[in-house]
Amino acid sequence: MMIELYCTLDRTKHIPVSVSFDAVLARWSVRIMMHLLRRDRLKQFLTHHLRLHCGNRELCFVREGDVLLAEVSDMPIIDPCSVMLRHAPMICVRVQDGQLMHDLADYHRLSVMELRMLGQYPHAHVPYSRTGAIWERVHSYLRTDLHTHLSSQISSEGLLEVASMHDALYPVELLERHGITTEGLTRHAMRSTFFAPARSEKLRCEQEDCEVEGIYVRELKEHHPQAWTRFIEALHIPVDEVHTFDMLERQVYRMRNPLTKNPALVRSTLLRVAQEYRQQGIDYAELAVTAAFDTAWLRAATEAILEAEECTGVQLRLLAAIPRSLPPVEMLHQLALVKYIAQHPYVVGVDFLGYEANKTQNFAWALNHVARFAAQQARGIATDSTGWDFADDFILRVHAGENGKNPDNVSEVLDIAFRHGIRVRVGHAAYGHERDYQGIARIMGQRNQLIVEFNPDSNMAMNNIDTAEQLPITAWAQAGIPIVIASDGAGIYQTDAQQLLAAGMYAGLEDAHLEHILATEQKHCARQQALFARKQQAFITHYAHKDAFFSTLEQQTRHLKRYDAMQRLAHKRPLLIAGASGSSWSRISVNHQKEITRAIHQLVHSLDPDKIYFALGRIKHEGIGRIVDDAISEYLTYHPNSRPFDVVGMISPHQNMPTLATHLNHIVVLHGELMSVPTHMTEKLALHHGSALYIGGSAFTRDFIKRSEDLGIPFGVMAEIEGASGEKARVLESQFIFHGAAGMIHQVRTMLGDDVFRV
Ligand SMILES: [Zn+2]
Ligand SMILES: [Zn+2]
Structure with missing residues (x-):
């Protein structure tokens, strides 16, 4: 009589095992199938290190092609049969009531982290130790998956x-x-x-x-x-393989693409994701999705999320995802839409993602922009009385420190969020500096404004680490900073809540750290729960019918695609302020600098943001542009209930993005070289009935002034100032010249009328 039991050597079910017991011969046979494995290194490792234990007997496995075989005869029926890998038991089977019973908990089997490690290098400490009471609870630990992507999450x-x-x-x-x-x-x-x-x-x-x-x-x-x-x-990425980012895209994502982009599958995909989370014991997950900007997708997804929650109890939420390397103009479009879709109760914030080839610095302007949006809400600026509070409701998540290319990426994200006092989440933080988890990170942690998300199985699969211990996860935990462990796409990386937690423990997390993670998860969920109720109320109050929300989104998207910034702002008048940039500003005397600053501050304070918007000669955060920017910030502090000013800049499409003026919220793309900005900007001004003020500056500003004259644009140059405006003031007719702060306001009144001033 023969009895048989099937199981697997690993958690991902890629190494099937059959254990059989022949009662007549008292013979155990174990067959291990390796045909689903890719790496011969792993197969060799298993061949050399697996042992069959029974009673006091220990046997090696014999490899025949992709099958490992071991047999032991004449064993008393009471002796269990175990498969050991080095010191660690993987499988333990015994005979009970004429059947085979498996005795070991799931966590004993090889995890995907271990398979990948062994597929690449012989690792002395794999399998990692599974001793300690904590392992008994491993199946019920992680309750959230705060870092994942929809198209890679589904199995x-x-x-x-x-x-x-x-x-x-x-x-x-x-x-x-x-x-x-x-x-x-x-x-x-x-x-x-x-x-x-x-x-x-x-x-x-x-x-x-x-x-x-x-x-x-x-x-x-x-x-x-x-x-x-x-x-x-x-x-998915094979369980014993490590991919580069390029391989992931051109092998795995590519094969998923026709399905994950199929609009007919959106609803069922989300339902399935919720069911898979249910099986793992996850209650709450935030999915980053680039499609969140698509009206049809968002409509289908929000309906499915509601349904998923009713069927499974799992709460799925969305982060609208923007590639960190997106060209500035498209980036601004997405940011404009983010502010709108963040009103939806299921959209919890924005995620900057993608391969981390660039520095945080390169899109710091975008982070500042969105952070300011959230922070202004905190100070009551532009808050609807209907109940949104984006300082609390809005999450800024940035993928940073996934690789070691730009080690400052994590701290730069923290700096920006800290400066604006908003909630931030850092995805990965596998690389960085020690100072990252000191200083402001601790303060932000204490204020519940920071969570760091570690993604160990993704980091291993994507060639960013070679061992679990390499992740600085315990350093962050020891500093008391809120951390979580997340999948980054359980389907593609072949992981789940239990394997992720195991990876955290291989990395060195101890009992107290796990409690700390659990507390972070609970706090986050409770907070999201509370704000969801408020957001839901605000949404219902504001959009009596949800169609109103989606049709406005569609209209906004169309608008952004069809019209340039100045066309979109056609209901207001543009005022160009151009002149001294970084170097020409430093040539202006300190007294004149003070006079200019005072003049611009007074001007900004007296203009009506509903009637006028600013155009900048340069988009850089320096010289005159910076003064305008600071004046707007100050204005907003004094007038917390006012709308912010719109600010338009011009860029050449391939120009590297400098540190942008922080209030810049519209960009017009220039079809030409940077030196053609004066030509193009003055043409746009003429078209939109704008005016211009010129203060200091050099060659660029001289061209601006010349073109304004040619096109008959109302303008004024500030006299006596070192540089272009002072030079031109000596030759221009008096109607184009003004002196000091009072003169500047008078000039604008003459050019644009009383109408553009606040009453
Ligand atoms: Zn597979
Ligand atoms: Zn990610």
């Missing part, structure tokens, strides 16, 4: 099941490229799904708007079981 099986259920088509081209057969399946016409990272490979199914051939995903499952398994494996 591969889940994604294909959703696709089958909805009769989704999948491009034949992509399957064949991956060696997945579609033989004998009927082909149907389908639309391509654009995929930028692989555009140059010229597959039709990845170009924009092509007709291609597809098969029903469901039919592949019915007719080609082996191809189906291959397909599943193509949708």
Whole structure:
């Protein structure tokens, strides 16, 4: 008589094991199947280090191709049979009532972190120790997943099941490229799904708007079981492999793309994600999604999130995601939309994501911009009486310190959030400096304004670390800074709540640290719960019907695409303020600098932000631009209930983004070199009935003044100031010249009328 039991050696179910006991011969046989593994290094490791223990016998495994075999005979039936990997028991089976029983808890098996480590290098301490009382509770620990991305969160099986259920088509081209057969399946016409990272490979199914051939995903499952398994494996990073960012995009995301971008699957994908979280014991998750800006997507998703919560109890929330390397103009568009969609109770904030090739500094202007939006709400500026409070409601999350390329990235994010006094979350922090978790991070932690999210299994899978211990997670925990452990996309990285916590423990977290994580999770959930109720109320009050919210979003999006900034602001009059930049400002005498500062402050305080907006000659945060910027900040402090001024700047599309004026909220793209700014800006001014003030400056400002004269734009130059305006004041007619602060206000009154002043 033979009895058999099936299990796996690993948590991700990629190493199936069959244990059988022949009662007649009193013989145990164990077969371990390694055909789903990729790395021979791992297979060799398992061959050399796995042992079969039974009674006082210890046996090696024999490798036959991808199968490991061990057998032991003449064993008393009471002796259990164990599979050990070095010092660690992985499987322990005994005979009870004529059946085989598995005795060891799940956490004993190999985790995806360990598989990946062993797939790359022989690691002396793998498997990591699993001794200690804490392991007994490992299954019930993590309750949140605060760092994940929707398109990589759903499991591969889940994604294909959703696709089958909805009769989704999948491009034949992509399957064949991956060696997945579609033989004998009927082909149907389908639309391509654009995929930028692989555009140059010229597959039709990845170009924009092509007709291609597809098969029903469901039919592949019915007719080609082996191809189906291959397909599943193509949708995640193999459990023993490490990928580069490029491999992740061009192998894994690419295969998911036709499904994750299929609008018909949005609802079921979210439901499935919630169900998978339920199974792991996760109650609350925040998904970063670039599609959150798409009206149709957001509408479908918010309905699905409600449904998911009713069915599973799992709360899914969204972070509207913006690539950190997005060109400035598009970045500003997205930021404009973020402020709007953040009103929705399911949208909890914004996430800056993507491969960390650039410095935080490069998009600090955008972080400052969005931080100011949240912070102004805190000071009551532009707050609707309907109940939003973005200082509390809005989360700024930035991917920083994922790799070591720019070690200042984490501290720069912390600095910005600290300066504005807003909530921030840092995703990764695998790299950085010791000072990152000292100083302001501690203060922000104490104020409940900071959570740092560690993503150990993602870091390992993406070649950012080689061992778990390399993560500075205990240093942050010991400093008392709120931390969590998150998946960054459980489906793609093949992880789950238990494996993530195990990874944290391999990295050195102890009992007290885990309590600290648990407390952070609880505090976060309670806070989100409370603000959700308030936000929900505000939303219902403001948008009697939710269609009103979505149709406004659609209209705003269309508006942003169709019109440039100055067209969008056509209901106001532009006032260009140009002149001294960094170097020409320093040539102006201190007394004149003071006079200019006073003049601009007075001007800003007396103008009406509903009637006028500022255009800047330079977008840099220096010289005159900086004075205007500071004056607006000061104005907002004195008039907390006023609307902020709109500020427009011009950039060349490929220009590197300098440190921008902080109040700049619109950009006009220039079709030409930087030196053509005076030409283009004055043309725009003429078109929009604007006026200009020139203060100091050099060659650039001289060109501005000349072009203003040519085009008949009302303008004024500030006399006696070192540089362009002083020079031109000597030759221009008196109507174009003004002196001092009073003169500046008078000049604007003459040019634009009394109408633009506050009453
Ligand atoms: Zn797999
Ligand atoms: Zn991430």
